[in-house]
Each structure stands twice: as C-alpha cells, then as structure tokens.
Amino acid sequence: MRKQFIKQAIITAVIFFMVGATMSLKAQQVPLFNQYYNAKSLAYPSATVFDQSRQVSLVFRDQFGGLIGSPRNFALAYSGGLWNKMGLSANVTSSDIGFISQTKVSAGLGYQLFGEEGNGLSIGAQMGLSFFSMNEDRVNPENPADIVLVDLLGTSGSSLSFDFTASYRKGKLGIDVAIPTLINNSLSDDAYVRINEDNVPDFIGGAHYALGLNPDLTFIPYAGIRVRETIGAEIDLMGELQFRDKFRANVGYRDNYGLTAGVGVQLLPKLLFTYHYDFGQKDTPFLADGFNEFGLHLRLNDKEERENACVAGGEAVVNRIVDEKIFDENLVSPEDRSLALCYLASLETGKRKEKNLKAEEAYQALFAKVKADELARQEAERQARLETERKEEERRQAEAEEKERERLAEIERLKLQERQRLAELKKEEIDKALSLATQSVAFNSGSATLKTESYESLNAVAKLLADNPEVKLALSGYTDNTGNAANNLRLSQQRATAVKTYLTEQGIAEERITSEGYGIANPIADNSTAEGRAVNRRVEMKIIQL
16 A cells, blocks of 8 residues: 555656656647648648648658757648538657657548638547657666656556647638647556646647739748647747749748748649758757758649549540430440540449449440430421421411402402492482482471472382381471470471371381481571471481491
8 A cells, every 4th residue: 555655656756747847848749830831630620621632741850969858750641621511630640759759640520610612610620549658769778767767657558639629711811729638538547648738739729811922922921829738828920932832931930949941842743842940949958959840741632633534534525425426336436435434423323333334324325315316306307397398388378368368358348449439329319319308398387297299209218218228217307486395396206207107108117217306406497487487397317327
C-alpha cells in the first residue's frame, strides 16, 4: 500500500515537472505551417467541404541541428469531398517531443449546414487515436533517472480524442476555428493524456482573404490565434503570394516560432512542393535554432479527370451516332465504342458489372433506336409529303369551289337585283292603283256607305290583290271635321271596315287586310270648303307587305 502511494506521488511529481517544463518550453508540439494554406484538413476537417477535390499531403518538419529533445513532426493527410455537402479527412501524424513520441491516427467528417458553391457555413468532427511511447533515441537505459521515468510511465500509452471545428466561406473570405481534444480520454495511462493536453491548443482559429492583385497574382493574408491554458494566447500573422498557380511565396510571424519564410513550386500539374523555415525564437529552449518544413501535396484528380474525359468523349460519340444517323455499329471504331460504353455506364446505377451490362444493352439499343428513328423520320417525311399534296389538292378544290360559289352568288345577285327591280315596278304599279282607289272611294257626309262610283276602283284593287297573293293591305279611315270627334272616330273606323268588307266580298282573304279609323286626323284638304271636306272623307290604302 505504501509503495503504491509512493509510486503515485512520484508519478504526480513527474507530471507536474512535465507541465512546468512544457510551460517553460512554450509547448513543443509545433503547428505545421502547411495547415494554414496547403493542408487545412490537418486542423480543420470542416474545411474539406469547400474543396471537393481529393488531395494527399506529406509534411516533414525538423531542426536538423542535432539538438537532443528538439521537436520533430511528420504528417500524412488526406482530404476529399464525399458528396455535395460533405467532406472527409484522414490523417496520420507523428511527433517526437522531448523523450516522448506520439503517433496519432485520425479521421474527420465535415458537413455544410447552409450555402452553396463554396460559400456557407460548415462544421466538422474528428476522432483521433493517439499512441504514446518513450523515444528510444532520447531515453538512455543506463541513466537511472530515465529508468525511473520508464518505470513510472511505462513504455507506451494511448488515448482517444474528439475535435470540433467550424468553417465559414463567403466569396474571398474564409474563417476556420477548432477546439482540439474537446474530449481526450485515456485508454492506458493518464500521464500521457495530460502531456497531450498540455501540448495541444485548447482553441485555434484564423481568417484569410484572397486579394486578386492582377489576373496572374493573388495575395492571401492570414491572421490567427492559438490559445493554451498553459501559456495563453499566441498570434499568427502571415501571407502567401501566388503567381499563376505555379509559384508561391510565404512570409509571416508566429509566436514562439519567430519569423517564417517559405516558397512553393508546382513541380507537376498535380504536385506542389513547399518549403518553409521558422527562424526560431532565440530565448526559447529547443526553438532557438529554427525549423525546416518540407511538404508535398498531390491532387488525386487524375482518375476523376480520366473518367470525366471518358464520359465527355463518350457523350460526343453518342451524339455523333445520333446526329449522323449511324445505325450499323460496325461503322464505329473500337476506340469510340469504348468511349460510348464509358458514357452510357456513367448514366447507370448499381455495381460496376451491372452498370457495364446495362451500358452494353443501352449501346445496342442506341443503334436500334437510331434505325427506328430514321425509319420513323423517313415515314414522317413521306406522310408530310402526302399531307402537303392533300392540302394542295384541297386548296385547289377549295379555290374552284370558291370561284363556283362566287359565280353562283353573282348569278343570284343579278336575279335578286332583277326581282327587286320587278318588285319595285310592281310596287309602283300597286301604289299607283291604290292611290287612284284612295282618290276614288267616296262617302256621303256622316255616312259609312260606299258610293257606287267607288266600286270600279275597289274592283281593280281586289283584282290586284288576287293577282298578288303576297300583298297585304292596310286601310286607314278618315272623316272631315263636321260633327264631334268621338262620332268622327267611330265613323272613320266604319268607313275603313266598309272598304275591307267590300274587298273580302270580292274573294280577298280577311287576314290580308287590316282596317283602322283615325277620325279627323291627317286631313289632306281644306275642311272649310265642301270640296275639301269631300276629299278628307276617305279611306287610304297602303301596302304593308310585298
């Protein structure tokens, strides 16, 4: 029991010693310069969302000064888009920090909460598994202190960590923040976890902005902060100049690592080489001699580009088959056939074998469809010609029928004109006869009895009505102004009725004649003379239908 207590006390003392050493040494786990510009997934898995291409980065950092205990870092990082709004990162890093070596395997996912096309807000989470061990190159098995240290800590340990990050993009502005080791649980020895916590920032973040100086030159300034409970806040200020995406130059300042300068060269279209040098901070142990950092960054788009080229070329082949109406597959070269199958397979879903089988079926169906479409086109053209001929024949027939209608209409117009002329003559004749009859019909004063001299003209009217059965007659009776108005109105009606009765007695249908009395109204002669009164005692006859 006592030995266990002593051992625990010694471990606690060693941990406090490590913490103190870490504080005095300004924390020796160095943030790799490449994480700011070329390999953001090392620190921010959320940033992978905004770069859907895939990349592998290899970074090595060392002093090369031979100083025992100086930090050394190695990182292998992968980043790439999963789907439209997701990104994946995977890292393997190793760090030699004093007498402890750490290897960390981590994987992270990023998800875009909102925004499109490289703009918006994303969050990321990263799980990491760390393996700690004593650095055999720096632990002397003959040194009693090192032997005690190994006995207290053991030769190895491990921990599980969880990081949370967030990234924001708006046009040329980018902001990234992270809370590393939000969760850091020991899987073996708490001492190693405590060491890791003391060397990893509690918070990191930064912002960058791309300034287009001219079409070939872009400047990207960056300002960031690292916060650790052990030493407080550390500021990072730097900038990168990019020329035609082929050459890069960096300069900056990071707390505890001093002035930084670096270059980048695009060795191959997909391979970028970077070199950075931290000049170090003279008054800080292990950091005074400066650091060299090398990076290789390989874009893994070759396969996708080949597939895209294959799909694009295949689409062109398919379009040519359709446009040129090629329905014999023997007229297509084997190379074009392969491209077409590649394109058709890209349109299918399922496993590769299933997609290839469906593509082969679609390829065969393409020629059958082209042939069917060509036959349908030819038939459509034939039908169109027939339809045009039919419409032309209908047009000619319609023109002939229209001319015939116009000829018949002209004949009918002439006939109607002749009928109207004859009708006018007949009307004039009838009106003349009725006018004469009106003048010839006479009554004695105060009487509705026709005078005998009226019969001849009324007989003529009866004959005219009999000869023209379409004619209807309106009789209007009038009186002179002798007597009172009421008696004259009644007398005028009786006179009109007397004329109607005479005509019906001559065989004219009663419904063809209307009679109405108007009294002393509408005199046509002077009622102050006997002659004028005789004229006003009349029955006017007018045609009401012809």
